[in-house]
Amino acid sequence: MKWLSYLLILLVSVSCVTKEAEPIKLNSDACEFCKMKISDGKFGAELITNKGRIYKFDDMHCMISYHKENQTTNIQSFYIHDFNENNILIPAETAFYAKGGEINSPMRGNIIAVKTEEEANKVIEKYKANPTSWSEIIK
Numbered sequence: 666m667k668w669l670s671y672l673l674i675l676l677v678s679v680s681c682v683t684k685e686a687e688p689i690k691l692n693s694d695a696c697e698f699c700k701m702k703i704s705d706g707k708f709g710a711e712l713i714t715n716k717g718r719i720y721k722f723d724d725m726h727c728m729i730s731y732h733k734e735n736q737t738t739n740i741q742s743f744y745i746h747d748f749n750e751n752n753i754l755i756p757a758e759t760a761f762y763a764k765g766g767e768i769n770s771p772m773r774g775n776i777i778a779v780k781t782e783e784e785a786n787k788v789i790e791k792y793k794a795n796p797t798s799w800s801e802i803i804k
Contacts, residue, residue, distance in 0.1 A: 684713050684717040684719070684741065685713075686711050686713065686719075686742075686744040686754040687711075687719055688752060688754070689703050689706070689709045689711065689721050689746075689752060689754070690703075691703060691704055691705075691706055691709075691752060692704050694721045695721075696721065696722045696723040696724075696727050696772075697720040697721060697722055697727070697731055698722055698727035698728070698730055698731040699723065699727050699772060701723055701771075701772075702723075703721060703722070703723040704723070704771075705723070705770075705771055706746060706751035706752030706753075707746055707747075707748045707751060707777075708723065708724050708725065708746055708748075708770040708771055708774070708777075709721065709722060709723055709724070709745075709746040709752070709754075710722040710723075710724065710725045710727070710728040710743070710744065710745050710746065710757075711728075711743070711744040711754055712728055712731070712732065712740055712742070712743050712744070713740070713741045713742050713743075713744075714738055714739060714740060714741060715739040715740070715741045716739075717741075723771045723772060724770050724771045724772035724773075724774045725745055725770070725774045725776050725778070725802065726770070726772045726773060726774025726775075726776070727772050727774070728743065729774070729802060729803065732803070742756065742757075742758075743756070743757035743758070743799075743803075744756060744757060745757045745760050745778040746778065747760075747778060747779055747780055748777040748778060748779050748788065749779055749780070749784055755778065755780055757778070757799050757802075757803075758799050759780075760778040760779065760780065760799065761778070761779050761780070761781060761782050761784065761785035761796075762776055762777065762778055762779075762785065762796065762797045762798065762799070762802065763776070763777045763779075763785055763788040763789045763792060763794035763795070763796060763797070764776045764777075764794055764795050764796075764797040764802075765794050765795050766789075766792045766793035766794035766795065767792045767793050767794070768792045768794055776797070776802065777792070777794070
């Protein structure tokens with residue numbers, strides 16, 4: 666009986682493991698919000714719930730819209746495609762953002778995410794965009 670208790674504790678512990686982002690299968694995975702195929706590896710996004718469920722999106726705009734419509738869903742983490750590396754997801758909270766200007770994303774969110782502030786400054790200049798932050802985007 667004692668070993669059964671240990672096994673149960675082990676199973677509960679394993680089920681609580683933090684889940685990482687999984688690569689989006691371009692031209693195969695569909696956006697959870699708008700249901701379109703995700704085809705651009707520069708603008709996709711992903712959110713992971715506390716239960717480990719992964720939701721994929723073709724644009725940050727779709728992810729934010731989904732999040733606002735599903736406020737009761739407990740989110741573990743948000744990931745965004747790095748604009749400079751095709752189909753590579755980076756944590757949304759640590760990314761740097763450029764918005765507007767001549768940026769043209771799939772669902773008109775018109776936001777670019779990159780890993781570093783230096784990359785963001787280059788994108789801002791190239792696309793005549795404005796800097797923004799994750800806290801501004803998610804509100």
